[in-house]
Amino acid sequence: MKQPSQIFESVLLKQTTMKKFLFIDTWNGECMSNSTASIEVLNNDAHAKDRALEMALSFNNNKQGLVQHIADAPEGFRLQYTSHGIPEDAGAVHMLDFDEATVGVIVIPNVNHYEVVTTQKRWDEVQEYVKQNSENYELGEDIFGSLHEAMENEYDWILIPVADLFKKTEEQMEFVEGDGVEFETWQHKTTKELFKVPIEINRNFAAAEKI
Numbered sequence: 259m260k261q262p263s264q265i266f267e268s269v270l271l272k273q274t275t276m277k278k279f280l281f282i283d284t285w286n287g288e289c290m291s292n293s294t295a296s297i298e299v300l301n302n303d304a305h306a307k308d309r310a311l312e313m314a315l316s317f318n319n320n321k322q323g324l325v326q327h328i329a330d331a332p333e334g335f336r337l338q339y340t341s342h343g344i345p346e347d348a349g350a351v352h353m354l355d356f357d358e359a360t361v362g363v364i365v366i367p368n369v370n371h372y373e374v375v376t377t378q379k380r381w382d383e384v385q386e387y388v389k390q391n392s393e394n395y396e397l398g399e400d401i402f403g404s405l406h407e408a409m410e411n412e413y414d415w416i417l418i419p420v421a422d423l424f425k426k427t428e429e430q431m432e433f434v435e436g437d438g439v440e441f442e443t444w445q446h447k448t449t450k451e452l453f454k455v456p457i458e459i460n461r462n463f464a465a466a467e468k469i
Contacts, residue, residue: 278356279306280423281313282363284370285349291405293349293367293416297356297423299447307335310353314339317349338370363423365416367405384417 282295300306314337335353350370357374361381364373375381388395392406402417409415424446434452436442442455 276301277303277306279309280352280354280356280360280363280374281310282352282365282372283313283317283349284352284365284367284372285317286368286370287348290367290414291416293365295363295365295372295418295423306353310335310337310351314349314351317351360420360423362417362419365418366413367416368414371413381419384415388415388417 276299278297278299280295280297282293284290284293298306298309300309317339336350338348338350348370352372354374357376359376360374361378362375362384364375364384366372375384385401387409388401388406389397391409392401394404394406395401402419402422404416406415406417431444431446431453434443434445436455436457438457440457442457444453444455445451446453
């Protein structure tokens with residue numbers, strides 16, 4: 259029977275072997291502005307590839323025959339898919355190890371590609387380029403998360419800063435405290451950032467019982 263210290267060491271080892279993976283979803287058809295990127299913490303490469311396939315199938319309405327493995331390292335793992343067999347409407351799920359030097363990601367949906375930016379100089383240059391050249395940008399607006407068409411080399415860009423890459427889903431967060439009425443405080447398991455989460459209360463009057 260394992261002693262408490264051995265159990266702790268086993269748990270610690272499991273935690274330290276978890277890896278951060280960067281997933282980039284690109285789509286060049288209608289609604290390409292929905293293309294995005296996120297970081298997930300998973301057990302290993304095999305788990306991450308399974309997750310990439312799950313994402314590709316989900317985006318492709320679970321039509322397995324239309325999902326194709328395109329590339330592996332050094333470009334990263336890539337699955338390409340088409341919508342209902344229409345060749346001109348295609349997307350890809352790119353999966354690669356997360357580089358801790360990452361400052362942000364440029365999602366390039368019109369060519370199903372991306373750029374991982376690892377220097378602040380390049381990230382600043384990209385933001386300034388968008389401010390000077392994007393018809394979709396107005397002074398004072400947030401440039402992140404929206405589609406900027408015909409940027410460098412006629413590429414369409416969606417800029418995502420590193421802080422926004424960490425998914426804020428319930429499985430990535432842990433409860434801290436709350437009043438049970440309006441708001442709760444949750445902490446992101448990876449970044450340790452705290453978030454104020456509004457509570458929604460749904461009343462089911464159809465199931466109301468007389469008392």
